[in-house]
Amino acid sequence: MQDKILKINDLAVEYKNKGSYLRVLEDINLELESGEILALVGESGSGKSTLGKTILRLLPDSARIKSGSIIFKGEDICNLSEKDFNDQIRGQEIAMVFQNPQNALNPVFKVGTQILDVLYFKSKKQKKRKELKKEAVEILKKVGISDPEYRFDEYPHQFSGGMKQRVMLAMAFISNPSLLIADEPTTALDLTVEAQILNLLSNLVEEYKTSILYISHDLGAVAGLSDRIAVMYAGRIVEVAATKELFAEPNHPYTEALLKCLPDYKKTEELQTIPGQVPDLGNYSTGCKFHSRCSYSFERCRKEEPHLKEIGSNHFSACFLNDS
Amino acid sequence: MFKSQKFFRFKKKIIRVIKIMKNDYKAYLGGLIIMLILISAIFAPFIVPADPYKTNVTKRLEGPSLENFMGTDSLGRDILSRLIYAARPAVLVAFGGIIISVIIGIILGLLAAYVGGILGSIILFIFDVIRAFPPIILILVLLSIIGPSLLSVIVILGVTIMPRYGRVVRAETLSEKEEDFVEAARSLGADNSRIIFKHILPNIFASVLVLSGMDMASMIMWEAGLSFLGLGLQPPLSSWGVMLQESYQYIQTAPLMIVWPALAIMLTMFGFSTFAESLRVALNPKLNQEV
Amino acid sequence: MALVEVKNLKKYFVNNDGFLYKIANKGPINVKAVDDVSFKIEKEDTLAVVGESGCGKTTVARSVLRLIEPTAGEILYRGKLINDFNKKELKDFRSDAQMILQDPRSSLNPRFIVEEIVSEPLYIHDKIKDDFNLLDRVWELLDMVGLSKRYSELFPHELSGGQARRVGIARALALQPEFIVCDEPTSGLDISIMSAILNLMKNLQQEYQLTYLWISHNLHEVRYISNKVAVMYLGKIVEITDTDTIFNNSVHPYTEALFSSLRGINDDWNYKDREIIQGEVPSPINPPSGCSFHPRCKYSFDKCKKIEPELKAVEAGHLTSCHLYN
Numbered sequence: 001m002q003d004k005i006l007k008i009n010d011l012a013v014e015y016k017n018k019g020s021y022l023r024v025l026e027d028i029n030l031e032l033e034s035g036e037i038l039a040l041v042g043e044s045g046s047g048k049s050t051l052g053k054t055i056l057r058l059l060p061d062s063a064r065i066k067s068g069s070i071i072f073k074g075e076d077i078c079n080l081s082e083k084d085f086n087d088q089i090r091g092q093e094i095a096m097v098f099q100n101p102q103n104a105l106n107p108v109f110k111v112g113t114q115i116l117d118v119l120y121f122k123s124k125k126q127k128k129r130k131e132l133k134k135e136a137v138e139i140l141k142k143v144g145i146s147d148p149e150y151r152f153d154e155y156p157h158q159f160s161g162g163m164k165q166r167v168m169l170a171m172a173f174i175s176n177p178s179l180l181i182a183d184e185p186t187t188a189l190d191l192t193v194e195a196q197i198l199n200l201l202s203n204l205v206e207e208y209k210t211s212i213l214y215i216s217h218d219l220g221a222v223a224g225l226s227d228r229i230a231v232m233y234a235g236r237i238v239e240v241a242a243t244k245e246l247f248a249e250p251n252h253p254y255t256e257a258l259l260k261c262l263p264d265y266k267k268t269e270e271l272q273t274i275p276g277q278v279p280d281l282g283n284y285s286t287g288c289k290f291h292s293r294c295s296y297s298f299e300r301c302r303k304e305e306p307h308l309k310e311i312g313s314n315h316f317s318a319c320f321l322n323d324s
Numbered sequence: 325m326f327k328s329q330k331f332f333r334f335k336k337k338i339i340r341v342i343k344i345m346k347n348d349y350k351a352y353l354g355g356l357i358i359m360l361i362l363i364s365a366i367f368a369p370f371i372v373p374a375d376p377y378k379t380n381v382t383k384r385l386e387g388p389s390l391e392n393f394m395g396t397d398s399l400g401r402d403i404l405s406r407l408i409y410a411a412r413p414a415v416l417v418a419f420g421g422i423i424i425s426v427i428i429g430i431i432l433g434l435l436a437a438y439v440g441g442i443l444g445s446i447i448l449f450i451f452d453v454i455r456a457f458p459p460i461i462l463i464l465v466l467l468s469i470i471g472p473s474l475l476s477v478i479v480i481l482g483v484t485i486m487p488r489y490g491r492v493v494r495a496e497t498l499s500e501k502e503e504d505f506v507e508a509a510r511s512l513g514a515d516n517s518r519i520i521f522k523h524i525l526p527n528i529f530a531s532v533l534v535l536s537g538m539d540m541a542s543m544i545m546w547e548a549g550l551s552f553l554g555l556g557l558q559p560p561l562s563s564w565g566v567m568l569q570e571s572y573q574y575i576q577t578a579p580l581m582i583v584w585p586a587l588a589i590m591l592t593m594f595g596f597s598t599f600a601e602s603l604r605v606a607l608n609p610k611l612n613q614e615v
Numbered sequence: 616m617a618l619v620e621v622k623n624l625k626k627y628f629v630n631n632d633g634f635l636y637k638i639a640n641k642g643p644i645n646v647k648a649v650d651d652v653s654f655k656i657e658k659e660d661t662l663a664v665v666g667e668s669g670c671g672k673t674t675v676a677r678s679v680l681r682l683i684e685p686t687a688g689e690i691l692y693r694g695k696l697i698n699d700f701n702k703k704e705l706k707d708f709r710s711d712a713q714m715i716l717q718d719p720r721s722s723l724n725p726r727f728i729v730e731e732i733v734s735e736p737l738y739i740h741d742k743i744k745d746d747f748n749l750l751d752r753v754w755e756l757l758d759m760v761g762l763s764k765r766y767s768e769l770f771p772h773e774l775s776g777g778q779a780r781r782v783g784i785a786r787a788l789a790l791q792p793e794f795i796v797c798d799e800p801t802s803g804l805d806i807s808i809m810s811a812i813l814n815l816m817k818n819l820q821q822e823y824q825l826t827y828l829w830i831s832h833n834l835h836e837v838r839y840i841s842n843k844v845a846v847m848y849l850g851k852i853v854e855i856t857d858t859d860t861i862f863n864n865s866v867h868p869y870t871e872a873l874f875s876s877l878r879g880i881n882d883d884w885n886y887k888d889r890e891i892i893q894g895e896v897p898s899p900i901n902p903p904s905g906c907s908f909h910p911r912c913k914y915s916f917d918k919c920k921k922i923e924p925e926l927k928a929v930e931a932g933h934l935t936s937c938h939l940y941n
Contacts, residue, residue: 043805043806043807044776044805144893146894160895161668162895163895190667190668190832190896191667191832191834191873191876191877192667192872192873192876192891192892193667193895194876195876195878195886195889195891195892196891196892196893198886199886199887199889199891201886202885202886202887203887206887217805217806219806219880220835220877220878220879220880221878223878223879223880223881223882224878224882224884224885224886224889225885225886247880247881257807258806258807259880261806261807261809261810262806262810262835262880263809263810263813263833263835263836263838263839264835264838264879264880264881265834265835265837265838265862265877265879266838266879266881268838268839270814271810271813271814271839272810273807273810273811273814274807277775277777278805278807328746329730329746329749329750333728333730333731336728336768337726337728340770503721504716504718504721504722505721505722505723505724505725507682507716507722508714508716508722508723508783508786509724509735510682511680511682511709511713511714512709512713512735512736512739512786512790513705513706513709513710513736513739513740514735514739515702515706518739523724526726527724527725527726
């Protein structure tokens with residue numbers, strides 16, 4: 001049995017909004033094996049980004065974990081003090097890359113300086129920055145930046161979006177994290193650049209043996225990258241399965257409907273739509289959150305909420321249809 | 325017939341602004357004060373307890389009493405009545421000065437932004453020249469040339485503050501011009517005048533309105549200061565600033581006298597600034613997602 | 616006669632920095648956003664223009680509607696040269712040719728309610744007789760895009776992305792146009808909303824015989840919505856043909872690279888082992904010599920560095936600019 005690097009149990013997260021609390025994540029149960037790439041997919045309002053940020057405690061002050069635990073390498077990291085979490089986990093054991101690389105780098109410092117900073121802290125302030133320069137240039141080269149010595153002295157605005165994202169990945173991998181959380185890292189990039197970044201990411205993962213939680217709304221990209229996929233809707237996980245199996249045999253009605261909505265360059269038949277709208281974050285009805293838009297819904301769906309159940313080998317789904 | 329739909333739109337927007345302000349204590353506080361001042365100014369003859377001009381040498385410099393709530397001044401006139409009447413020049417200066425600044429500022433700012441080129445540079449130059457002078461010097465110089473009076477104070481203050489509006493209007497027009505919804509309007513066939521009046525002006529008007537709320541407060545303060553120096557209103561006309569000056573001479577013997585006009589000025593300034601602040605929040609559609 | 620014809624369109628942006636900068640760089644810097652682009656769009660066609668950042672597709676879209684003045688080239692609408700249109704003719708053109716902008720919300724004035732937004736074109740072109748006529752028409756338009764009457768009183772910030780998009784479409788339809796330029800109309804929308812909008816646009820096209828110029832970076836969407844595709848790279852069209860051919864029989868090396876980066880959910884390759892084109896799109900300020908794609912092209916040879924290839928037909932209705940085929 002492979003060791004599970006991340007195990008989330010019954011996680012619930014709330015946001016404070018004008019006096020009341022909005023439940024933005026509920027009943028989150030998720031496991032990630034060591035060396036695995038798990039994709040977290042969903043539309044806006046699904047809570048996928050929130051989940052990623054919760055793990056690294058990057059939520060705003062108005063948010064709090066209501067219940068549940070996040071077990072990382074056997075330890076519940078929710079119990080760590082802020083100082084310990086910052087020193088040991090954030091940026092060290094668990095790293096994160098974000099969607100908009102243009103906002104992630106400090107525009108007034110050279111790119112090389114920013115990489116040196118990360119290396120300097122990794123060496124626990126033992127080595128001097130000058131000694132680390134060679135390593136920094138090597139890192140730039142490894143992530144595919146041409147003319148790395150020259151680029152070292154440039155500023156972020158002189159880098160393209162794709163190049164900046166490469167730098168972000170480099171900085172994330174410097175500390176050799178066990179888990180990388182990638183929050184839509186290629187959404188803002190062109191198609192060929194996205195392919196390059198995903199190719200780079202796959203290779204880095206193989207080299208460093210990192211596990212990845214890949215958050216995205218792009219099912220096509222995720223299909224060529226992830227081992228397993230977890231589908232989220234309205235703050236809950238509705239289905240988890242191996243990538244190929246999810247696309248070939250979706251179980252949850254939302255997954256099924258979503259796949260039918262996807263335009264695919266190989267198909268020309270008419271696209272389906274899902275009637276209604278994604279509910280606003282935290283503003284949910286009783287029962288199954290998807291029932292009002294579900295073509296299979298019945299009485300029970302209005303009243304009770306389904307939970308994730310294993311319905312096949314390592315295939316989980318939260319739907320009452322599976323109960324009969 | 326047309327008008328009813330236009331009215332409906334206008335009503336919807338006003339209702340939205342009001343709804344937001346209803347929840348803001350600043351709107352009530354500021355609004356109440358402004359109402360108080362306006363009522364004093366407009367209805368002064370009807371609400372004064374005594375004749376502000378009636379002198380009574382036997383009752384000079386008396387403290388507050390049942391007959392004169394704020395006491396009497398150096399000529400035995402009731403201070404409260406004078407205070408209420410003095411709201412008039414305050415309101416005239418505040419509104420008059422602002423209207424001048426805003427109108428000229430908008431015209432010049434729009435021209436500078438839309439026509440640009442040499443005309444734009446000239447306009448900016450005019451703004452810079454006015455702003456280069458420390459305001460007190462500029463105002464004093466102009467006053468000494470034109471001669472002090474209520475009208476000259478209003479006009480001079482208006483012209484001195486105008487560049488601020490001109491600059492803001494120009495800057496915001498330039499940036500609104502590039503907005504997507506302006507491009508969309510152009511793609512629909514809208515001409516420049518429609519774009520300026522329907523799209524750009526309403527969107528920059530919010531900034532202008534808020535600035536003017538703040539500036540009204542300063543205008544009142546300026547008038548008070550100038551009158552205090554004897555360069556604003558001349559007696560027998562009276563404003564709070566004039567009252568300040570009169571009270572100053574008797575500060576040893578009747579210290580309370582100077583407090584009343586000072587309080588009136590402070591209260592008015594506070595009212596305008598506070599109301600302007602709540603307007604600022606209410607008028608920004610992006611800040612208010614939850615109505 | 617084609618509905619829209621673009622001939623040798625060029626749009627250069629001149630960098631207007633101060634004169635010291637110009638001296639240092641030996642003259643003003645020209646950004647060749649669109650460099651000699653020609654194509655035709657027949658009535659009821661959907662021509663998709665695809666390409667990555669900096670290829671010029673957005674500039675082409677705006678130039679075709681004369682929202683940007685071309686530096687050179689001719690644009691013909693129904694055979695007439697729109698470059699020469701006077702104010703009135705331009706305004707009439709604007710009621711026939713509409714645009715849907717990329718960001719659904721920013722193209723709506725945040726201080727207008729939906730009814731005002733949708734009725735604006737009617738006001739501009741004097742199509743309002745009275746209030747009843749106005750409201751009826753607005754509700755009709757909202758209904759066409761699947762929005763109920765109650766939306767007419769809302770402000771843009773009260774709408775979701777998909778609803779805002781629909782309002783933009785309703786506004787574009789108000790004057791019963793023939794030709795609509797759609798600039799990435801589904802970008803930023805959720806999958807389920809995207810499919811609804813795509814279906815809506817397709818149905819509207821059929822019902823009202825609309826012609827589309829469709830800018831997109833989503834190739835799956837392009838497959839679904841268009842019947843012709845033009846691929847652009849650094850301001851030029853590198854390949855243009857009908858949709859089936861582009862997906863099954865493309866010829867230009869850039870098209871090949873672009874499409875091989877595309878992954879459908881039912882494909883069976885992984886990014887790890889995939890051969891991906893290297894490098895980035897060069898800056899349009901300093902494009903490579905000869906064929907601007909040659910530094911990244913795996914088939915390039917000597918001629919490619921020196922001579923710019925011309926857009927020529929490889930078969931009927933299929934043009935490309937590549938020395939392999941000239």
